[in-house]
Amino acid sequence: xxxxxxxxxxxxxxxxxxxxxxxxxxxxxxxxxxxxxxxxxxxxxxxxxxxxxxxxxxxxxxxxxxxxxxxxxxxxxxxxxxxxxxxxxxxxxxxxxxxxxxxxxxxxxxxxxxxxxxxxxxxxxxxxxxxxxxxxxxxxxxxxxxxxxxxxxxxxxxxxxxxxxxxxxxxxxxxxxxxxxxxxxxxxxxxxxxxxxxxxxxxxxxxxxxxxxxxxxxxxxxxxxxxxxxxxxxxxxxxxxxxxxxxxxxxxxxxxxxxxxxxxxxxxxxxxxxxxxxxxxxxxxxxxxxxxxxxxxxxxxxxxxxxxxxxxxxxxxxxxxxxxxxxxxxxxxxxxxxxxxxxxxxxxxxxxxxxxxxxxxxxxxxxxxxxxxxxxxxxxxxxxxxxxxxxxxxxxxxxxxxxxxxxxxxxxxxxxxxxxxxxxxxxxxxxxxxxxxxxxxxxxxxxxxxxxxxxxxxxxxxxxxxxxxxxxxxxxxxxxxxxxxxxxxxxxxxxxxxxxxxxxxxxxxxxxxxxxxxxxxxxxxxxxxxxxxxxxxxxxxxxxxxxxxxxxxxxxxxxxx
Amino acid sequence: xxxxxxxxxxxxxxxxxxxxxxxxxxxxxxxxxxxxxxxxxxxxxxxxxxxxxxxxxxxxxxxxxxxxxxxxxxxxxxxxxxxxxxxxxxxxxxxxxxxxxxxxxxxxxxxxxxxxxxxxxxxxxxxxxxxxxxxxxxxxxxxxxxxxxxxxxxxxxxxxxxxxxxxxxxxxxxxxxxxxxxxxxxxxxxxxxxxxxxxxxxxxxxxxxxxxxxxxxxxxxxxxxxxxxxxxxxxxxxxxxxxxxxxxxxxxxxxxxxxxxxxxxxxxxxxxxxxxxxxxx
Ligand SMILES: Cc1ncc(C[n+]2csc(CCOP(=O)(O)OP(=O)(O)O)c2C)c(N)n1
Numbered sequence: 001x002x003x004x005x006x007x008x009x010x011x012x013x014x015x016x017x018x019x020x021x022x023x024x025x026x027x028x029x030x031x032x033x034x035x036x037x038x039x040x041x042x043x044x045x046x047x048x049x050x051x052x053x054x055x056x057x058x059x060x061x062x063x064x065x066x067x068x069x070x071x072x073x074x075x076x077x078x079x080x081x082x083x084x085x086x087x088x089x090x091x092x093x094x095x096x097x098x099x100x101x102x103x104x105x106x107x108x109x110x111x112x113x114x115x116x117x118x119x120x121x122x123x124x125x126x127x128x129x130x131x132x133x134x135x136x137x138x139x140x141x142x143x144x145x146x147x148x149x150x151x152x153x154x155x156x157x158x159x160x161x162x163x164x165x166x167x168x169x170x171x172x173x174x175x176x177x178x179x180x181x182x183x184x185x186x187x188x189x190x191x192x193x194x195x196x197x198x199x200x201x202x203x204x205x206x207x208x209x210x211x212x213x214x215x216x217x218x219x220x221x222x223x224x225x226x227x228x229x230x231x232x233x234x235x236x237x238x239x240x241x242x243x244x245x246x247x248x249x250x251x252x253x254x255x256x257x258x259x260x261x262x263x264x265x266x267x268x269x270x271x272x273x274x275x276x277x278x279x280x281x282x283x284x285x286x287x288x289x290x291x292x293x294x295x296x297x298x299x300x301x302x303x304x305x306x307x308x309x310x311x312x313x314x315x316x317x318x319x320x321x322x323x324x325x326x327x328x329x330x331x332x333x334x335x336x337x338x339x340x341x342x343x344x345x346x347x348x349x350x351x352x353x354x355x356x357x358x359x360x361x362x363x364x365x366x367x368x369x370x371x372x373x374x375x376x377x378x379x380x381x382x383x384x385x386x387x388x389x390x391x392x393x394x395x396x397x398x399x400x401x402x403x404x405x406x407x408x409x410x411x412x413x414x415x416x417x418x419x420x421x422x423x424x425x426x427x428x429x430x431x432x433x434x435x436x437x438x439x440x441x442x443x444x445x446x447x448x449x450x451x452x453x454x455x456x457x458x459x460x461x462x463x464x465x466x467x468x469x470x471x472x473x474x475x476x477x478x479x480x481x482x483x484x485x486x487x488x489x490x491x492x493x494x495x496x497x498x499x500x501x502x503x504x505x506x507x508x509x510x511x512x513x514x515x516x517x518x519x520x521x522x523x524x525x526x527x528x529x530x531x532x533x534x535x536x537x538x539x540x541x542x543x544x545x546x547x548x549x550x551x552x553x554x555x556x557x558x559x560x561x
Numbered sequence: 562x563x564x565x566x567x568x569x570x571x572x573x574x575x576x577x578x579x580x581x582x583x584x585x586x587x588x589x590x591x592x593x594x595x596x597x598x599x600x601x602x603x604x605x606x607x608x609x610x611x612x613x614x615x616x617x618x619x620x621x622x623x624x625x626x627x628x629x630x631x632x633x634x635x636x637x638x639x640x641x642x643x644x645x646x647x648x649x650x651x652x653x654x655x656x657x658x659x660x661x662x663x664x665x666x667x668x669x670x671x672x673x674x675x676x677x678x679x680x681x682x683x684x685x686x687x688x689x690x691x692x693x694x695x696x697x698x699x700x701x702x703x704x705x706x707x708x709x710x711x712x713x714x715x716x717x718x719x720x721x722x723x724x725x726x727x728x729x730x731x732x733x734x735x736x737x738x739x740x741x742x743x744x745x746x747x748x749x750x751x752x753x754x755x756x757x758x759x760x761x762x763x764x765x766x767x768x769x770x771x772x773x774x775x776x777x778x779x780x781x782x783x784x785x786x787x788x789x790x791x792x793x794x795x796x797x798x799x800x801x802x803x804x805x806x807x808x809x810x811x812x813x814x815x816x817x818x819x820x821x822x823x824x825x826x827x828x829x830x831x832x833x834x835x836x837x838x839x840x841x842x
Pocket of ligand 1: 608609610611612627650652653654655678680683684685686755825838
């Protein structure tokens with residue numbers, strides 16, 4: 001029996017691959033560990049997209065390159081995946097989807113899902129027939145599947161629900177009767193888990209951070225978060241504004257915080273590039289801002305629907321002048337809630353811009369998580385009621401100037417993008433400039449108590465370090481779990497870095513840094529911060545996330561495992 | 562009695578004879594006469610000589626980036642409907658760098674007054690052409706004179722559906738002050754373009770030029786009629802001052818945005834129910 005199996009569905013945009021994915025994952029999560037992710041072309045119809053669903057008997061949050069079971073949706077969905085097949089891969093689909101040569105070459109199982117769907121009453125049910133077939137192979141519970149189908153189709157009426165259940169059952173029974181057998185048995189101690197996407201957890205985290213205003217201009221893969229919060233407008237009181245451009249979006253977010261709201265924006269690298277002047281504005285005005293940057297491969301339009309971790313430098317250095325900021329990059333699914341909420345808290349507490357740096361892969365994958373308890377102390381406003389002689393930029397013994405908002409209290413809140421005095425009036429005094437600048441930059445010191453340490457997993461000697469940040473958590477975690485000599489050091493708070501990291505790096509014998517970019521931006525940051533050379537890097541930048549088997553192979557080549 | 566004037570001296574960064582001085586007086590008098598509470602008023606401006614105005618008025622302000630004063634103002638008004646919000650800046654700031662925000666905020670019809678100081682030149686950066694500069698104006702970056710058409714901000718605002726469109730002149734203090742008062746009281750977006758001379762950099766559009774080339778609309782002008790307003794705005798032989806157009810029927814941002822549904826409580830007074838967030842999981 002295998003520890004995990006990899007199922008891939010391949011078809012074109014608009015054929016309903018995602019439906020099969022969602023139904024399958026939603027019903028399987030009652031019985032086994034499961035993780036899924038899709039790779040799609042930047043088009044609405046046609047092309048070739050695929051979904052990978054991994055089923056495992058231990059927790060997973062990563063993909064494999066090699067495919068065990070491949071379900072085809074048409075006659076042009078095999079070609080691109082050929083390098084991912086191995087001698088035991090089973091291909092399932094209609095007879096016409098493969099050439100005669102291919103049928104001889106591979107393990108082909110003819111199943112006509114459209115015919116099954118027609119038997120159930122409508123050819124449109126074919127993807128539910130496929131869902132049934134896979135469930136049948138896995139011998140999984142019909143009950144959960146029927147629940148999932150009913151829940152999803154109830155609004156379309158009883159006939160549609162029944163038709164789909166029939167299609168499911170026909171597929172299920174066909175699989176049970178077929179000679180094809182799945183080489184997998186779920187872990188008997190498995191307890192049901194929740195399935196969520198990165199986008200889901202960020203939206204919940206933002207609500208826990210008290211978000212009540214979002215201004216953004218649509219750009220994949222940052223838009224889903226905007227849509228999820230728009231859907232919460234009435235239940236939670238989130239005012240969502242589709243701005244005319246990203247420049248307006250971040251300026252509106254800053255204006256909203258100034259007037260007492262808890263505001264954020266969401267975008268991708270290209271959109272964020274337009275926001276950079278306003279990042280600097282948040283810096284000098286000491287105004288909070290929460291900015292979600294959902295990375296996709298650049299430069300420029302790049303690969304709009306793919307993934308990369310190449311905007312760390314952009315976010316790290318965005319904005320002219322010098323001022324403090326915080327950057328988070330979630331890895332574990334559950335961290336998304338905590339870190340997104342914490343972004344609001346730190347932005348407000350330190351009056352700085354805080355970044356959530358995610359990526360397409362992390363945002364759109366379906367992963368499992370235990371119960372998450374939402375943080376309770378991140379949604380409170382750090383604002384004061386002003387007195388008559390209030391000075392927005394007062395030199396306070398705490399190091400932070402208490403933040404008032406217009407209309408609350410007897411004072412005036414005067415905020416300036418020019419260098420200013422305590423009151424907020426523009427000044428050309430060199431002395432005042434130095435004092436204000438030092439007050440702002442001193443937040444780097446104040447923040448030290450709030451920096452998060454990287455997580456350290458695996459071998460406790462910490463001699464052979466595998467370092468990652470953000471979305472590579474799952475793939476490195478899986479490799480380290482089966483290679484006991486390795487220690488996985490993972491960063492979700494990527495800037496500023498805590499001082500303790502230096503000894504971690506100095507005391508190690510070997511260090512390799514894993515990044516989904518071409519230049520090793522995070523390795524460079526570590527190098528620059530701690531003065532330690534980190535030449536050993538594994539980098540991937542073709543637009544895909546790392547796969548477990550591929551990364552393990554690369555580590556082998558470097559004599560690491 | 563409210564008082565938006567400073568009771569202490571401040572070194573204002575405008576040239577002697579600048580039209581910004583009388584505009585400042587008008588704004589302060591208008592706010593005082595409306596008896597507004599200075600703590601409930603917010604100015605939002607960009608960068609430029611005109612955009613320095615909030616520094617010289619005792620009230621709240623957000624003096625942000627060049628071109629972005631209107632975006633910030635619009636968001637301030639959106640999240641706190643109780644505030645009186647004024648966006649203010651020069652013609653370069655608001656019609657050039659901030660042009661896209663002008664277009665789209667007119668569509669939002671936010672509850673704010675948008676004052677644009679129209680001196681037909683860039684002041685702070687020393688005399689380059691503005692989007693409103695007349696053809697022929699010689700500047701350090703247009704040595705043979707401006708050759709692009711100037712924009713017509715009044716016609717532009719009207720064509721986009723602005724609900725209050727007016728023009729004033731720094732040389733007509735009383736009348737322009739009344740425009741400011743009416744614009745503040747308008748429910749929705751009000752644009753007030755105020756002509757004023759730049760005594761240092763614009764030798765064409767001088768005080769005397771504005772006197773010669775402007776006139777004030779009288780009661781024969783029907784300000785509720787968009788066609789009439791457009792006709793007036795498009796007449797460049799003589800430039801009209803006064804309220805070109807006012808429409809009280811179009812709902813303002815807070816009324817049309819389904820978020821509010823009649824509850825105009827500012828966002829900062831609303832509490833997040835964290836138990837309800839936990840239920841999402
Ligand atoms: C992004 C950006 N670009 C350019 C500038 C430089 N700049 C400051 S004010 C200004 C134009 C000033 O003209 P106007 O807005 O008409 O105001 P005035 O000074 O005439 O009152 C320019 C180009 C800037 N501050 N920021």
